[in-house]
Amino acid sequence: MAAAAALALASPLRRLLRAPHPRGAIPAPYYVITRGRCGAAVAVAAAAARDSAVKGNVDRNAAEEVRNILDMAERASKRRDVFHTNFLTPPIIKEAMLAIDKLADIKAVAQGGYPQAERCRISVGHADSMTSNPDVVAALSISGNFRLEPCSHGDFLGAILGTGITREKVGDILLQGERGAQVLVDPELVDYLISTLEKVGKVGVSCSQIPLLALEYEPPRTKSFKTVELSLRVDALASAGFKISRTKLASLISAGDVRVNWTPVLKSGVNLRSGDVVSVSGMGRIKVTKKTKNAIIFSYKL
Incomplete structure (x- = not known):
């Protein structure tokens, strides 16, 4: 049954994995930026922000990622639409949000599913178009008996990636000890993971969607x-x-x-x-x- 479900979802999954910015929406923003200036200045601001990002304290790959996000923001402003990134690492989130702050008439929201999330997705759109926070993060509970076979963060991530999903579609992984883990993912992958993820390491697991409010996490200790x-x-x-x-x-x-x-x-x-x-x-x-x-x-x- 799982094999049949995976085959049925194969084409939609391939299309999704090729699509860089799926649409959607989330509750509680991690960062929110709203700017309003003359719309004619968008291209000039975007160019300046791209140059600033390249000269900033980010490596070449991160600078390229920031440039792509700025291009997306510019398109969103021109079309009065909303676009979404994949899950991003903290340095890229920081640089991208600082750069977007220089754009005109753009609202940006970065969200990872809970307040302390490290990996987040950024949604950008014209301030008039994004009237509510986008819903682009879903939570999954991966349950199993890990008492005798404890699994690490890498084990859970490896099992998820082993289904054919790329790292950019997966957010934070919250370990729950003997019970398993909670994982933040692209909402469009929820049904696929529920039908295909059967093992983490040697432990058989079941996968189900849970509300973001059900996430169990501890505030960071320093x-x-x-x-x-x-x-x-x-x-x-x-x-x-x-x-x-x-x-x-x-x-x-x-x-x-x-x-x-x-x-x-x-x-x-x-x-x-x-x-x-x-x-x-x-x-x-x-x-x-x-x-x-x-x-x-x-x-x-x-």
Whole structure:
């Protein structure tokens, strides 16, 4: 039955995965920007915002993503319509929302399904067209008996991607221990996942849609600490922040388990700056909040 359902949905799924900006709408915005200026200035503002994004503190891929979002915003303004991105990482969300703020007559909403969501979708449209918050995020409960076979974030994500869905269609994954996990996804993929997702790791699972208000999440907990290092390299600061050796951190970097601003780090010699977030799979994150000429770093452990 699952195979038949998957076959029936194969063509719609392929079309959906090719479509960059499906339509839809959400409750509670993560960020909201509304600007109103002369509509004739949209193209000029968009060009300036694109240049600003490229020169900003984002890598080449992120800058390209921001440019695409700005192009979408410009089209939305001209057509007096509303368009939606896929799920985006926090750095791209931040840069895109700052850039959209320079556009005329545009309203933008970024939403990930709950207040602390990291991965969000941005909806952009002419201020007169987007009169309500778009509904573009759905929540799924993936249930199973994980008491003897505990599964990680990567296990759940791998199982979802194994059905043929791309990463950009999946938002945050909230682990629930022995019970399973709650996952934020593109609403148009809900029926497909319910019919095709049967296992996570070795555990048989059932999948059902739940309201966003049923999501179970904890507010982020932070702990401040200070370290004095002679180097601002990621291996020096992260080994101090996570209290592991540089050798161990180097092996984690080689395995692709270390990210700076949600982008995998490939070399130990990458230098960090104030505001950078370093995450290590299974260990959490640290955020560099201040640095001085004496290389005294104040950070929050998240």
